[in-house]
Amino acid sequence: xxxxxxxxxxxxxxxxxPSPPLRSGHDPHCSLLIAHCSQQFGAVPALxxxxxxxxxxxxxxxxxxSGCGKTSLLRILAGLARPTGGTAYLAGRVATVFQGQSLxxxxxxxxxxxxxxxxxxxxxxxxxxxxxEQLRRVGLERFARAYPHTLSGGMQQRVNIARALAVNPDxxxxxxxxxxxxxxxxxxxxxxxxxxxxxxxxxxxxxxxSVDEAVAMGDRVCVMSARxxxxxxxxxxxxxxxxxxxxxxxxxxxxATATRIWNVLEQGLRTED
Amino acid sequence: MKxxxxxxxxxxxxxxxxxxxxxxxSLPLSPRRERWLAFLSPLFLLLLWEIAARSGLLNAIFxxxxxxxxxxxxxxxxSGELPLDMLATTRRVVVGxxxxxxxxxxxxxxxxxxxxxxxxxxxxxxxxxxxPKIAILPLFLVIFGLGEQSKVAMIVASSFFFVLLNAMAGVxxxxxxxxxxxxxxxASRWQVIRTVALPGALPLVLTGARLALGFSxxxxxxxxxxxxxxxxxxxxxxxxxxxxxxxQMYAGLIAAALLGVLLNFLMDxxxxxxxxxxxxx
Numbered sequence: 001x002x003x004x005x006x007x008x009x010x011x012x013x014x015x016x017x018p019s020p021p022l023r024s025g026h027d028p029h030c031s032l033l034i035a036h037c038s039q040q041f042g043a044v045p046a047l048x049x050x051x052x053x054x055x056x057x058x059x060x061x062x063x064x065x066s067g068c069g070k071t072s073l074l075r076i077l078a079g080l081a082r083p084t085g086g087t088a089y090l091a092g093r094v095a096t097v098f099q100g101q102s103l104x105x106x107x108x109x110x111x112x113x114x115x116x117x118x119x120x121x122x123x124x125x126x127x128x129x130x131x132x133e134q135l136r137r138v139g140l141e142r143f144a145r146a147y148p149h150t151l152s153g154g155m156q157q158r159v160n161i162a163r164a165l166a167v168n169p170d171x172x173x174x175x176x177x178x179x180x181x182x183x184x185x186x187x188x189x190x191x192x193x194x195x196x197x198x199x200x201x202x203x204x205x206x207x208x209x210s211v212d213e214a215v216a217m218g219d220r221v222c223v224m225s226a227r228x229x230x231x232x233x234x235x236x237x238x239x240x241x242x243x244x245x246x247x248x249x250x251x252x253x254x255x256a257t258a259t260r261i262w263n264v265l266e267q268g269l270r271t272e273d
Numbered sequence: 274m275k276x277x278x279x280x281x282x283x284x285x286x287x288x289x290x291x292x293x294x295x296x297x298x299s300l301p302l303s304p305r306r307e308r309w310l311a312f313l314s315p316l317f318l319l320l321l322w323e324i325a326a327r328s329g330l331l332n333a334i335f336x337x338x339x340x341x342x343x344x345x346x347x348x349x350x351x352s353g354e355l356p357l358d359m360l361a362t363t364r365r366v367v368v369g370x371x372x373x374x375x376x377x378x379x380x381x382x383x384x385x386x387x388x389x390x391x392x393x394x395x396x397x398x399x400x401x402x403x404x405p406k407i408a409i410l411p412l413f414l415v416i417f418g419l420g421e422q423s424k425v426a427m428i429v430a431s432s433f434f435f436v437l438l439n440a441m442a443g444v445x446x447x448x449x450x451x452x453x454x455x456x457x458x459x460a461s462r463w464q465v466i467r468t469v470a471l472p473g474a475l476p477l478v479l480t481g482a483r484l485a486l487g488f489s490x491x492x493x494x495x496x497x498x499x500x501x502x503x504x505x506x507x508x509x510x511x512x513x514x515x516x517x518x519x520x521q522m523y524a525g526l527i528a529a530a531l532l533g534v535l536l537n538f539l540m541d542x543x544x545x546x547x548x549x550x551x552x553x554x
Contacts, residue, residue: 080453104468104472115454
């Protein structure tokens with residue numbers, strides 16, 4: 001595998017004045033806009049003309065079968081890859097939560113959280129102060145000086161989220177952040193993430209392969225087809241919150257929504273062959 | 274008369290009892306006992322050696338009794354000769370190592386960062402790396418003459434390639450994900466190097482340094498054998514051969530071992546300080 005450097009910032013980023021938080025209703029502004037976005041790896045098409053508009057403050061979940069290009073799309077938005085065709089616009093500051101062990105093993109939890117602020121040139125004392133505050137929000141201020149390998153998977157992922165939130169992002173991109181966690185931790189993390197998001201005006205794009213996770217958290221769930229990925233369903237979730245706990249998922253409305261998404265997912269899978 | 278089940282029960286019980294009696298032997302030794310054994314067993318061997326050498330069982334010309342070696346060690350230390358030798362060899366190793374390490378770490382990291390530079394330099398470096406460094410000694414003698422410069426140059430040459438190749442491998446071994454994180458947070462190229470490439474490559478750079486230091490000592494002693502003049506552990510050992518002073522030779526070997534242990538300890542301490550997150554892993 002080549003270890004060449006990827007040219008950063010391949011996405012056109014439009015800086016707009018921060019819009020007021022909006023959970024419902026109509027807003028002409030988009031926090032995130034993807035238009036006719038396609039990507040090709042050699043002869044293999046990964047994304048086929050993806051269109052998506054996300055309002056400020058919205059929580060959108062993106063589900064799809066593995067290998068459908070969810071991660072490719074997120075990498076484009078995070079500025080780590082260039083789309084072959086089309087455009088992607090992001091309004092304001094973006095932060096990304098990656099899947100897997102993305103914390104720097106050589107930094108303590110507090111310095112990991114302060115990383116984005118360090119890059120921005122903030123003095124050490126000030127950025128640590130903010131990082132500790134973020135760790136407190138995810139309930140880990142006691143572990144500020146711990147190194148990542150001494151933390152459990154769930155704790156690492158909370159530090160990871162704190163690191164993204166520390167830069168006070170307008171848009172939060174999350175790539176299967178809870179994928180490697182056990183079921184109980186996962187539900188707990190979903191609950192905490194929704195609580196954090198409700199207390200902010202951040203727009204969230206959450207990539208997952210779990211339909212239940214998407215329905216439990218999202219204002220909207222977008223379903224992608226198998227490769228080459230495109231959005232085949234864009235479904236607003238009107239179920240009352242909170243709906244992250246296990247019992248919430250047993251309701252008829254929740255199950256009906258999940259089943260509807262599953263049916264579309266299956267269709268998307270079959271069109272491939 | 275006992276029935277079968279009772280006999281079976283009794284024999285099981287016997288097995289369990291034996292098991293209990295046997296178990297302590299298979300358990301690891303207590304730390305205290307282990308330390309005592311580690312301390313006593315070499316002493317015991319030395320005692321055996323002493324007896325064998327004194328009784329003529331061992332040829333005392335090749336294997337003089339430990340007390341005689343200890344005497345030579347004491348004499349050479351008190352006269353200041355052996356400390357001077359150790360100091361001279363240490364100086365050469367440290368100077369040569371530092372002179373080799375600095376450019377090697379820089380070039381190695383750059384080779385890890387730039388595919389072009391790697392393509393240009395890797396074939397040449399791999400080729401030179403493959404040469405046993407001691408084979409270059411005659412060439413250095415021609416270039417630098419029969420003196421101090423050649424000794425140091427040998428150490429520079431042997432350190433350089435270990436550090437270079439490990440520094441390069443260190444950068445290449447960095448997790449892609451960590452580079453992505455830096456880019457996603459908007460790091461500039463220089464920031465990526467400073468906040469991810471350098472700390473990420475550091476463990477392997479230090480591994481290279483440890484190897485380089487070890488080989489530096491070997492090469493230093495080897496060069497001191499061949500190049501006359503000045504102090505040095507190699508010079509001391511070679512001289513002992515020429516005048517057939519075996520006890521002094523053993524004293525030199527002990528000094529060399531001591532130096533090796535010291536350098537290793539130094540690297541442990543450096544790693545402990547520079548890689549605090551590796552502690553207890």
